[in-house]
Amino acid sequence: xxxxxxxxxxxxxxxxxxxxxxxxxxxxxxxxDSLFHFITGISLFFFVLIVGLIVWxxxxxxxxxxxxxxxxxxxxxVLELSWSILPSLLLVVMFYRGFTSYMDxxxxxxxxxxxxxxxxxxxxxxxxxxxxxxxxxxxxxxxPVTLVMTSEDVIHSLFIPAxxxxxxxxxxxxxxxxxxxxxxxxxxxxxxxxxxxxxxxMLAKVVVxxxxxxxxxxxxxxxxxxxxxxxxxxxxxxxGAMFYTKRGxxxxxxxxxxxxxxxxxxxxxxxxxxxxxGTDVVIDENYVRExxxxxxxxxxxxxxxxxxxxxxxxxxxxxxxxIAYMKSLK
Amino acid sequence: MATxxxxxxxxxxxxxxxxxxxxxxxxxxxxxxxxxxKRIGMMYLVGVTSAFLLGGIFALLLRAELFTPGPTIPLVSxxxxxQLFTLHxxxxxxxxxxxxxxxxxxxxILPIMLGAKDVAFPRMNLCSFYLWLGGAVFFLAALFxxxxxxxxxxxxxxxxxxxxxxxxxxxxxxxxxxxSIFTGLNFIVTVHTLRPPGMTWFRMPLFLWAIYGTAxxxxxxxxxxxxxxxxxxxxxxxxxxxxxxxxxxxPVLYQHFxxxxxxxxxxxxxxxAMGVISELMSTFSRKPIFGYRFIAMSSLAIALxxxxxxxxxxxxxxxxQMSAIVFSALTFSVAIPSAIKVFNWLATMYKGSISxxxxxxxxxxxxxxxxxxxxxxxxxxxxxxxxxxxxTYFVVAHFHYVMVGGTLMAFLGGVFYWWPKMTGKLYxxxxxxxxxxxxxxxxxxxFFPQFVMGSRGMPRRYYNYLPEFEFYHKMSTIGAFLLGVxxxxxxxxxxxxxxxxxxxxxxxxxxATLEWxxxxxxxxxNFSHTPTVGDPYDLESTVYxxxxxxxxxxxxxxxxx
Ligand SMILES: [Cu+2]
Numbered sequence: 001x002x003x004x005x006x007x008x009x010x011x012x013x014x015x016x017x018x019x020x021x022x023x024x025x026x027x028x029x030x031x032x033d034s035l036f037h038f039i040t041g042i043s044l045f046f047f048v049l050i051v052g053l054i055v056w057x058x059x060x061x062x063x064x065x066x067x068x069x070x071x072x073x074x075x076x077x078v079l080e081l082s083w084s085i086l087p088s089l090l091l092v093v094m095f096y097r098g099f100t101s102y103m104d105x106x107x108x109x110x111x112x113x114x115x116x117x118x119x120x121x122x123x124x125x126x127x128x129x130x131x132x133x134x135x136x137x138x139x140x141x142x143x144p145v146t147l148v149m150t151s152e153d154v155i156h157s158l159f160i161p162a163x164x165x166x167x168x169x170x171x172x173x174x175x176x177x178x179x180x181x182x183x184x185x186x187x188x189x190x191x192x193x194x195x196x197x198x199x200x201x202m203l204a205k206v207v208v209x210x211x212x213x214x215x216x217x218x219x220x221x222x223x224x225x226x227x228x229x230x231x232x233x234x235x236x237x238x239x240g241a242m243f244y245t246k247r248g249x250x251x252x253x254x255x256x257x258x259x260x261x262x263x264x265x266x267x268x269x270x271x272x273x274x275x276x277x278g279t280d281v282v283i284d285e286n287y288v289r290e291x292x293x294x295x296x297x298x299x300x301x302x303x304x305x306x307x308x309x310x311x312x313x314x315x316x317x318x319x320x321x322x323i324a325y326m327k328s329l330k
Numbered sequence: 331m332a333t334x335x336x337x338x339x340x341x342x343x344x345x346x347x348x349x350x351x352x353x354x355x356x357x358x359x360x361x362x363x364x365x366x367x368k369r370i371g372m373m374y375l376v377g378v379t380s381a382f383l384l385g386g387i388f389a390l391l392l393r394a395e396l397f398t399p400g401p402t403i404p405l406v407s408x409x410x411x412x413q414l415f416t417l418h419x420x421x422x423x424x425x426x427x428x429x430x431x432x433x434x435x436x437x438x439i440l441p442i443m444l445g446a447k448d449v450a451f452p453r454m455n456l457c458s459f460y461l462w463l464g465g466a467v468f469f470l471a472a473l474f475x476x477x478x479x480x481x482x483x484x485x486x487x488x489x490x491x492x493x494x495x496x497x498x499x500x501x502x503x504x505x506x507x508x509x510s511i512f513t514g515l516n517f518i519v520t521v522h523t524l525r526p527p528g529m530t531w532f533r534m535p536l537f538l539w540a541i542y543g544t545a546x547x548x549x550x551x552x553x554x555x556x557x558x559x560x561x562x563x564x565x566x567x568x569x570x571x572x573x574x575x576x577x578x579x580x581p582v583l584y585q586h587f588x589x590x591x592x593x594x595x596x597x598x599x600x601x602x603a604m605g606v607i608s609e610l611m612s613t614f615s616r617k618p619i620f621g622y623r624f625i626a627m628s629s630l631a632i633a634l635x636x637x638x639x640x641x642x643x644x645x646x647x648x649x650x651q652m653s654a655i656v657f658s659a660l661t662f663s664v665a666i667p668s669a670i671k672v673f674n675w676l677a678t679m680y681k682g683s684i685s686x687x688x689x690x691x692x693x694x695x696x697x698x699x700x701x702x703x704x705x706x707x708x709x710x711x712x713x714x715x716x717x718x719x720x721x722t723y724f725v726v727a728h729f730h731y732v733m734v735g736g737t738l739m740a741f742l743g744g745v746f747y748w749w750p751k752m753t754g755k756l757y758x759x760x761x762x763x764x765x766x767x768x769x770x771x772x773x774x775x776x777f778f779p780q781f782v783m784g785s786r787g788m789p790r791r792y793y794n795y796l797p798e799f800e801f802y803h804k805m806s807t808i809g810a811f812l813l814g815v816x817x818x819x820x821x822x823x824x825x826x827x828x829x830x831x832x833x834x835x836x837x838x839x840x841x842a843t844l845e846w847x848x849x850x851x852x853x854x855x856n857f858s859h860t861p862t863v864g865d866p867y868d869l870e871s872t873v874y875x876x877x878x879x880x881x882x883x884x885x886x887x888x889x890x891x
Contacts, residue, residue, distance in 0.1 A: 006400070006794040013798040020785045021718075032714050036785070039712065043705035050676065050701050054694060057679040061615070062686070070681040074867075075621045083673045084624075084666055091662040091708075098712030099655055105714060106651050154488040155581055157646060157721060161787025164718045168647045170582060171487060172575025175648040188796065192721040192789040194481050196488060197408045200792035304493065 011186035025162035108178035123248025132223035157193035240325025365452035371438030381425035388418035419482030431602035458512035468502030514548030528863035540605025555591035589640035603740030614690035615682030618867035628667035688762035692743030699735025724784025755831030768816030775809025835880025
């Protein structure tokens with residue numbers, strides 16, 4: 001099994017943040033952080049009190065020859081009730097603050113911008129309003145965004161530390177999460193529900209654009225991979241290479257001849273290969289198309305049937321581009 | 331009732347009977363088929379310690395792998411790493427920490443402390459040990475049948491789809507569940523029926539209250555785990571569609587079932603530890619425990635409230651907002667009885683005569699670490715901060731502070747405390763203390779940095795990680811090896827005492843509970859005559875006798891209460 005490092009290139013850690021917490025990148029962060037620091041204050045108070053007493057007692061009442069323990073009461077109901085009840089009042093405050101900010105987090109404002117999220121082992125796909133899908137999450141600043149999320153295989157969880165948001169992504173149902181980004185720049189999104197081999201590589205970049213206009217501009221350009229910046233058609237293999245990285249094939253298929261979770265793309269096109277059921281199959285256009293749309297139909301010998309389907313996510317034209325790319329990998 | 335000076339019991343070491351439970355019968359069969367709770371306890375002790383060693387090796391391997399952000403040590407690939415953390419967690423929880431204190435120390439100590447000759451059902455007790463062994467075999471089999479990579483939580487649908495040995499491992503956990511139920515049932519019945527005259531409920535040492543509370547959880551919660559694991563196996567083997575969304579099942583339902591057991595199980599792990607600490611704080615401060623009734627009742631409160639908070643493991647699972655809120659509120663309510671205990675232990679030290687013998691070093695470590703573990707639980711019980719911290723290293727650090735800083739410290743404290751009773755040998759006090767301090771420093775170095783990286787966003791169960799977390803991981807790995815060194819020294823101190831330790835007196839620490847009234851090691855049937863039961867924390871009833879090297883009982887004019 002291949003065990004190389006993650007292929008994800010993380011944006012440099014954002015400056016700012018405190019000792020305990022990362023930079024505040026959304027409208028929720030200040031509220032969550034203030035509760036965090038409130039609890040830290042209370043915890044420090046009790047910690048210092050308890051450890052201070054331990055140390056004091058250790059010094060004052062350490063065992064010395066000839067000195068007997070001094071009498072003191074074995075219980076004191078008033079004292080015991082007060083150290084049960086007074087801290088409880090603090091707990092009520094804590095609970096209440098956690099509860100109100102949580103309700104806020106779970107209630108998306110009306111008219112928020114929606115982005116669909118598809119999680120699968122081990123990549124993310126963010127589908128924007130015009131139907132275009134990207135492995136990066138792009139959002140405009142100061143606009144509430146709701147993510148409508150589902151998983152195609154096991155449970156994943158979407159976590160953006162800078163935004164202080166997290167929600168599980170569950171197969172067979174939709175979960176929602178919303179935020180309003182306040183900082184322009186790049187952040188990291190993690191999968192935080194263990195999901196198998198490359199769980200730790202299931203990261204994505206979050207890009208916050210300065211304005212809705214800038215975001216729209218990006219989306220327009222991104223959704224037309226077949227044309228380059230100058231409006232000229234791109235070579236098909238180059239487009240295929242883009243799909244290869246952006247749709248997560250790269251997680252399981254190498255282009256250098258080494259086997260990862262799936263077989264390499266290098267030099268396979270046109271060859272004849274054994275399937276798990278023993279038959280020989282030529283790796284041609286039809287086989288590749290079938291492998292992408294219905295991966296379980298024929299499974300390459302020596303590999304596990306874990307490839308997810310890309311039905312509905314890759315159009316025929318896109319598959320054509322991938323085939324062109326595979327052909328180019330001699 | 332006045333404590334009567336009984337020469338046969340009170341005189342301690344010098345005329346302890348030659349016949350003790352170790353020498354009573356000979357040959358391997360006398361152990362394999364023993365019905366003696368002390369021998370079963372010792373077999374459990376060896377068993378759980380071996381499991382701890384195995385789980386510890388997994389931990390060191392995975393910490394070594396995390397020394398750098400990418401692949402670090404040869405052979406530990408993504409998949410291998412996923413197996414390591416799974417096996418570390420599964421072995422430590424199911425094979426070590428759940429049976430650790432109740433089955434090993436509880437078995438040995440509970441009947442003697444109670445003043446009984448054995449547990450209520452000795453055969454069932456032996457059966458429980460063999461079930462433990464059987465469960466362990468299934469776990470080890472899983473290692474060789476393709477390993478296990480689901481995390482110790484076996485979350486669906488991943489656990490249904492992975493091709494590792496899930497069925498063997500869950501079968502193991504299922505069998506271990508029965509072992510735990512048998513132990514719990516036995517203890518409940520023993521406490522109810524075998525108390526000698528004079529041992530009223532409120533004369534029971536707090537260790538017994540804690541074990542009793544634990545036993546209630548074991549009996550009530552473990553069957554739920556059994557059913558859950560059965561359903562999981564049925565799902566994997568037959569595809570019945572309970573948890574698999576592709577078949578109309580609900581994967582989140584599994585999490586409810588699982589935590590319905592596993593949250594109370596957290597209290598199976600920590601309650602007995604609290605019991606041990608109550609004994610240690612009192613004995614080594616030479617003070618009656620402060621607020622006995624509050625501590626006893628808080629054990630029961632924790633046992634009962636512990637059933638109502640499982641949903642706090644699922645705040646980000648998509649569960650309804652209503653249930654998240656209710657679970658958060660209930661979670662805060664369990665914080666109270668735990669805090670009560672900490673304050674009571676502190677008050678016990680007040681005006682005492684505090685000795686820093688090895689068991690007390692562990693007890694003080696417990697107090698320090700459990701305080702941190704408990705306080706950091708507040709961040710996780712509060713809804714909006716939990717959203718940030720859930721499934722990050724903050725949680726990893728939190729439960730290690732509670733489970734290792736709490737339960738392991740108490741387990742070690744208990745082992746050192748009762749070692750002279752169990753083996754009849756005194757260990758090297760100097761090296762015992764050195765080991766305890768290395769363990770304390772190593773532990774903090776391992777887990778404190780994990781709080782910081784967790785709240786900064788480092789997710790748990792990651793093989794590769796971003797370079798910004800490297801510093802914290804490096805400290806953590808160094809700490810883990812230091813912790814390992816400390817634990818090995820502790821083990822060596824104990825093993826060495828078996829060979830060259832001085833003979834232990836009946837009551838080396840001056841405790842007033844009943845197990846210190848019989849000789850060290852205890853005779854086959856614990857007491858030659860039914861012991862007289864006094865106040866378990868009347869430490870003034872024992873005085874140091876240099877001739878014995880230990881304490882002896884004096885006639886006390888009147889009971890303290
Ligand atoms: Cu995932």
